[in-house]
Amino acid sequence: MNRDDLVHHLNRFLARRWTPHALILIITALVWGHTVRYEFVWDDIDLIQRLESIRSFSNLPTMFTSLEAQSAWPEGFKLFRPVRLVACAILYQLGGQIEPQAWLFHLANVLGHGVAALLLFAVATRLFTRWFPDTSAARVRAFALWTAVAYAGHPVVSEVVCWAKALDDELATIFTLASALCLLRWTDDRKPVTGALIFFLLAIYSKISAVPFAFVALLIARQFHCLAWRSALWRTSGFFVATAAFMAHRHVVIGQSSQTTPISGTYAQTLLDMFPVVTQYAKLLWGIPPFYIDYTFQKGGHALFSAPVLAGLTLLVSLVAAGLWASRNSDWHFAAFGLGWLGLFLLPVSNLLPMMQYMAERFLYLPLIGWLLLLAGVMIRLHRWPTGNLASVALAAFWLFTAWDRSFLWRDNLTLFVQSSQQPIRSQRVEDNAIGAIFAQPQVASVFRFANQARELNIVKVPAPDERGPLRQTLEITHQMFATNATAASALALLEEWDGRTGRAQALREIAAKARHAPRLAGEAAP
DSSP states (O other): OOHHHHHHHHHHHHHSSSHHHHHHHHHHHHHHGGGGGOOOOTTHIIIIITOGGGGOGGGHHHHTTOSTTTOSOTTTOOOOOHHHHHHHHHHHHHHTSSSOOHHHHHHHHHHHHHHHHHHHHHHHHHHHHHHOTTSOHHHHHHHHHHHHHHHHTOGGGHHHHHOGGGHHHHHHHHHHHHHHHHHHTOOOTTSOOHHHHHHHHHHHTTOGGGTTHHHHHHHIIIIISOOOHHHHHHHTHHHHHHHHHHHHHHHHHHSSSSSSSOTTSSHHHHHHTTHHHHHHHHHHHTTOSOOOSOOTTOOOOOOTTSHHHHHHHHHHHHHHHHHHHHHTOGGGHHHHHHHHHHHHHHGGGTTSSOOSOSOOGGGGTTHHHHHHHHHHHHHHHTOOTTHHHHHHHHHHHHHHHHHHHHHGGGSSHHHHHHHHHTSSSOOHHHHHHHHHHHHTSHHHHTTEEEETTTTEEEEOOOOOGGGOHHHHHHHHHHHHHSTTOHHHHHHHHHHHHHTTOHHHHHHHHHHHHHSTTOOEEESOOOO
């Protein structure tokens, strides 16, 4: 098949209204569909499984007025995401069981991600049609489809799609894209943007990460609809009023504006420590492994002229400069918009309002849209057949396979934490959670009960000698993986004592004593 035949068939495929949408949904299902079988993991316990407020629709008013309704551990989660709670309440009722049904929440995540990709296809189609008026409709739809498919299967979104509690990220993104689509379809600047404003309210009440869309709305009014600055500000003023009202409401409910005190000790040092994050986010946007479920291994205290700070600062300044240049060049307005979207939606997670961590992959779920719009626009502008086509397809295929492969990590707590704890850069929190997941296994839980937060190891019973085989196998493997972990060493030491191996038991107790977080033994019994 020559080039002309291939282009002809591609045009026919894209000309059908339903085929791009079907392809997006099929790819979403192929990459993520199996996650419907997964369990609740990690924060799902406090944000879904143990959360009483979602178990009755009578609690709907308190979801918008009470911090206690947001999670089962309100002192640990300073959150205000009432729309997520409403969605969780609906899913709980659909389950029809006493306990929330994990498969329903995971199904909602897969479907929600598919809806977000479909909305992105619609948004990208309108944006590319405006930015590239000399480009054929088929080519515009082809790159809009690439943008949506790349978003559907980008590896950095796996945390959101596979983690049930991350439904708030998807809801915020869905409503943000719906608001953007309403603005892009806005044909009369004398008419109000009521629909867009309603979707924006739903977005910010899903998660605070959607707040920057107020500025994106202004960019759409200015660049897409070509309104004068004064008129653009007036037409989008409702978004800024809604933002101010939401922030005030959120402050009243949770009692503060920030999640916590500055993570690096002082506000200035925390902002300085955010510069190294810029280079790490750049790598993640390209879908380059390794990926981590937890970035608490990052430490603060960087010096102003340290290499990580200078590298991040240089990259940030370069991107800002590129965005400003593109905003002044009509041929590259798409780049300004993409970079603007990327940068604006990173602001809520940049510790301008102090947060509990420096970065997380789920923080890129909304900003990633701007990055993909930018890449697709560059490919349209600099497109050369067939090299450009093959490169774009290869990149998308690499992302899809990587995302599919990584999705299996999230099937249950044991898999999530044990596999993650073996990565090159280790996190103490992940190791603690891995130990907790191992000690929750039946062969261990029947003998030991480990309270992670209290750092307490309780003996439930002393097993008979002929019952110790599976326990010993599990504890030996655990000790091999976590050779310096106090809990693993302490439990194995007890087992050795019960088996009369006092010499090894003493060596294991010495390992436990040297560890930073040695557990307190309680309920110790003699065999």
